[in-house]
Amino acid sequence: MEKHGRSEMEMVPSEPHSFIKLLKVNREHLVTHIRNTQCLLDNLLQNDYFSTEDAEIVCACPTQPDKVRRILDLVQSKGEEVSEFFLHVIQQLADAYVDLRPWLSEIGFSPSPLIQSKAVVNTDPVSRYSQKLQQQLGQDSKFILCYAQKEELLLEQMYTDTVVELVNFSNESLGSLDSLACLLDATTGVLNEQGEIIFVFGDAGMGKSMLLQRLQSLWAAGQLDPGIKFFFHFRCRTLSCFKKSAALCLQDLLFKHYCYPEQDPGEVFAFLLRFPHTALFTFDGLDELHSDFDLSSEPDTSSPWEPAHPLALLASLLSGKLLKGARKLLTARTGVEVPRHLLWKKALLRGFSPSHLRAYTGRMFPERAVRQRLLDQLEANPNLCSLCAVPLFCWIIFRCFQHFHDTFESSPQLPDLTVTLTDIFLLVTEVHLNRTQPTSLVQQNTRSQTETLRAGRDTLCSLGRVAHRGMEKSLFVFNQDEVQASEVREGDLQLGFLRTVPELGLGEEQQSYEFFHLTLQAFFAALFLVVDDKVGTRELLRFFQEWTPPEEAVATSTCFPPFLPVQCLGGRGLHGEDPFKNKDHFHFTxxxxxxxxxxxxQKLLRHLVPTAALRRKRKALWTHLFASLRSHLKNLPRVQSGGFSQVQALPTFIWMLRCIFETQSEKAGQLAARGICANYLKLTFCNACSADCSALSFVLHHLRKRLALDLDNNNLNDFGVRELQPCFSRLTVIRLSVNQITDSGVKVLYEELTKYKILTFLGLYNNQITDVGAGYIARILDECKGLTHLKLGKNKITSEGGKSLALAVKNSKSIFEVGMWGNQIGDEGAKAFAEALRNHPSLTNLSLAFNGISTEGGKSLAWALQQNASLRIFWLTKNELDDEVAESFAEMLKVNQTLKHLWLIQNQITAKGIAQLAEALQKNTGIMEICLNGNLIKPEEAKVFEDEKRIVCF
Structure with a gap:
């Protein structure tokens, strides 16, 4: 934007309120920067300041500058009021006259009440296009996309929040998201100021697409950042519909294949290029963007006017070569990684917590009696309840329950006892196949599941053929020819398994289809492999090779097409590397x-598959499954640590456990248990959810030995704790930190762990435990006499919970370490821990950091340590300790010679308090360091203590 080369005297009229003079003085500046004359004409006409003849005179001018000059001449000739209104229009329509914003600010223009009362209409192409986008996204996001195509469920009525956590580059939690608007907030969770991508990831079915739909709805309703004027939403799988030969410029991709401006598209696009930060792009399902298109053969696209393949445009948008400064929100399944230099934020979807599930149940079943009946059934079946932590599976289960409720006169009943995911998908298949049955008010459909599947065999085979062909190529959108080639009939399409692709115009002119979810496509692909007589052993086991590390799979690898995200996000030329960063679609199959x-x-399938073929396929699968399991367990990395033989399991191990659980084969569970030779199983950051605890227990309950189990940083919540019940009798170490566990889950731990009393380590850091849960943990400490380590930091424990825990610590003769960082026990809780410290026989490490402890609590702790000979490490970082507390600790140091490390970082101690601590060290030879970083001391004041190396100030 050019700088104004005029003095302030030239900017402001010489006499008061001379708007005519103002326009005359700044005439050429206005001619240079006014590009939109239509808005001015529309408003001058509407308010009767211009006649039709005036407008015709302006429109007859050959160039835009000439039109502006003629408007200025006419406005000035009509007097001060019209001149003032002219400036008012420019001020009100900021997008249309964006280049004049600084000038209007400099002249301090403020319209009179008369002018403010005049209506200003916004006919600016940019504003009109933004309004059109809002209307379109508002309509598109109004109803929830569901596989029952005849249903129309309002998003506003049905949407339920899930647990969304901001994470760092290493996927460690930075805290839960308060609202979806926080995803765009520059004050929270930013990892890289130069990055432009908000990366939202989570397992299949966790609600990534629903989150984007909700975000669209909020923007359309004006409830997001008002600075976002453009919202462009693309589903990555539909971009694969473009032919290899397709080439279009960025303007065509946005306008012709998304939403076309009603007027002046060139002006709208020019605004977008000038102000890319006003645009938000969302790309749903990067991991589903599989294609035969070879991006490496395409030149980089940095020109918005140069035609290129849509995937090349996508690559350039994500890398910032096009529209640098625009915010991009990208979703993918867990396992896909985006280069750090492109990331602005990362967010992990963790699904439904127990409270979210209750809220969702209330939305799905507003009738109280029906809702309570469902909740009672879920409460009685922890396995089914844990499946409901995944929003997609929860929705399917609830729809089946609703079907039973609507169909049968008796109380609807969900499956009993252990339910696998296969059971749920067979159930939903049965429900939808029964849609073809005629309904009667006097006679109910009494077909069994076997009869229903047998009657629908042809439908299942044709849909399975489509699913399998897509799975072979990692394709999730099918054109009409592919669907017809698989002999899918019109009636099959009405069942709801396949739906038409929502976006029209992307690629082929004929209709395209997709399964309502990737997991359903995987189910039908597996069903095809089982039911089709022609499928041989090699083809049956094809997707199991995805368990094999790349270097081991070279000899047997199938030739898969390249995976765009690796290429488009900076991974070109990675020869020999497995292009699939996510293999969930294979693993689900x-x-x-x-x-x-x-x-x-077997009893169900023998009516669909010849017995000999079924027996052959079962034998081949078991042989391969057992061999894969043995090989995987043998090759897991091992380390000797802390007296344990520790094995670090990988996410593939979780998938194997899931598959073993699906078999419901005790033999497979026993084999897996025998393969775990180590006595410490580490499953951190494996993205395990509560349903995986069912699979884990299915294996671990076969163990004869005791085991340490580390499940930190997963997504187990209270459902998962309940599912671990069968193996608590084996566990001496239980680490469940960062897992969304509440008091309800802690109660289960208390009830189970106190039965066996073999626990030595309990880790519950960074969960949602309150004083109620702290009471249960105190009772665990009372009854488990061998408990040595207790990690409870970053929960919601206050003084009451702190006092309960402190009393249990006081009475324990075995406790070695207690971590309470990041709670709020305050001075009352600190005083209780002071009582616990007096003459304690075993407590060696204690953290009360970041607990709101001030003077009284700090002095109590210092005095107690005068009567303690066991504590070696004491963390009191980030409290409110002052010089008075420092004086008390100085007195303590003259007596206590066993404390080795004292951390008083980030408190309120000044040079005076530090001097007292330094003086006390003259009489203490035991302590090794007192850390005082971040206190109220200046660098020049710290120089006084340079000779005392045990005082650390900076």
Missing amino acids: NLFLCGLLSKGK
Whole structure:
């Protein structure tokens, strides 16, 4: 924007309120920067300041500057009021006259009440286009996309929040998201100021697409950042519909294939190029962007006017080569990684917590009696309840329950006892196949599941053929030819398994289809592999090779097409590297294959598959599954640590456990248990959810030995704790930190762990435990006499919970370490811990950091340490300790010679208090360091203590 080369005297009229003079003085500046004359004409006409003849005179001018000059001439000739209104229009329509904002600010223009009362209409192309986008996204996001195509469920009525956490580059939690608007907030969770991508990831079915739909709805309603004027939403899988030969410029991709401006598209696009920060792009499902298109053969696209393949445009948008400064929100399944230099934020979807599930139940079943009946059934079946932590599976289960409620006169009943994911998908298949049955008010449909599946065999085969062909190529959108080639009939399309692709115009002119979710496509692909007689052993086991590390799979690898995200996000030329960063679609197919070929499903499937073929496929699967399991367990990395033989499991191990659980084969569970030779199983950051605890217990309850189990940094919540019950009798170490566990889960731990009393380590850091849960943990400490380590930091424990825990610590003869960082026990809780410290026989490490402890609490702790000979490390970082507390600790140091490390970082101690501590060290030879970083001391004051190396100030 050019700088104004005029003095202030030239900017402001010489006489008061001379708007005519103002326009004359700044005439050429206005001619240079006014590009939109239509808005001015529309408003001058509407308020009767211009006649039709005036407008015709202006429109007859050959160039835009000439039009501006003629408007200025006419406005000035009509007097001060019209001149003032002219400036008012420019001020009100900021987008249309963006270049004049600084000038209007400099002249301090403020319209009179008369002018303010005049209506200003916004006919600016940019504003009109933004309004059109809002209307379109508002309509598109109004109803929830669901597989029952005849249903229309309002998003506003049905949407339920899930647990969303901001995470760092290493996927460690930075705290839960308060609202979706926080995703765009520059004050929270920013990892890289130069990055432009907000990366939202989570397992299949966790609600990534629903989150974007809600975000669209909020923007359309004006409830997001008002600075976002453009919102462009693309589903990555639909971009694969473009032919290899397709080439279009960025303007065509945005306008012709998304939403076309009603007027002046060139002006709208020019605004977007000038102000890319006003645009938000969302790209849903990067991991589903599989294509035969080879991006490496395409030149980089940095020109917005140069035609290129849509995938090349996508790559350039994500890398910032196009529209640098625009915010991009990208979703993908867990396992896909985005280069750090492109990231602005990362957010992890963790699904439904127990409270979210209750809220969702209330929305789905507003009738109280029906809702309570469902909740009672879920409460009685922890396995089913844990499946409901995944929003997609929860929705499917609830729809099946609703079907039973609407169909049968008796109380609807969900499956009893252990339910696998295969059971749920067979159930939903049965429900939808029964849609074809005629309904009657006097006669109910009494077909069994076997009869229903047998009657729908042809439908299942044709849909399975479509799913399998897509799975082979990692494609999730199918054109009409592909659907017809698989012999899918019109009636099959009405069942709701396949739906039409919502976006029209992306690629082929003919209709395209997709399964309502990737997991359903995987289920039908597995069903095809089981039911089709022509499928041989090699083809049956094809997707199991995705368990094999790349270097081991070279000899047997199938030639898959390249995976765009690796290329488009800076991974070109990675020869020999597995292009699939996420393989869930293969793993789900394997999982359903194990479920369908399990012993319990033979009776059902023998009506669909010849007995000999079924027996052959089952034998091949079991042989391969057992061999893969043995090989995987043998090759897991091991380390000797803390007296344990520790094995670090990988996410693939979680998938194997899921498959074993689907088989419901005790033999497979026993084999897996025998393969775990180590006595410390580490499953941190494996993205395990509560349903995985069912699979883990299915294996671990076969162990004969005791085991340490580390499940930190997963997504287990209270459902997962309940599912671990069968293996608590084996566990001596339980680490469940960062897992969304509440008091309800802690109660289960208390009830189970006190039965066996073998616990030595309990880790519950960074959960949602309150004083109620702290009471249960205190009772665990009272009854488990061998408990040595207790980690309870960053929960919601106050003084009451602190006092309960302190009393249990006081009475414990075994406790070695207690971590309470980041709670709020305050001075009352600190005084209780002071009582626990007096003459304690075993407590060696204690953290009361960041607990709101001030003078009284700090002095109590210092005095107590005068009567303690066990504590070696004491953390009191980030409290409110002052010089008075420092004096008390100085007195303590003259007596206590066993404390080694004292951390008083980030408190309110001044040079005076530090001097007292330094003086006390003259009489203490035991302590090794007193850390005082971040206190109220200046660098020049700290120089006094340079000779005392045990005082650390900076």
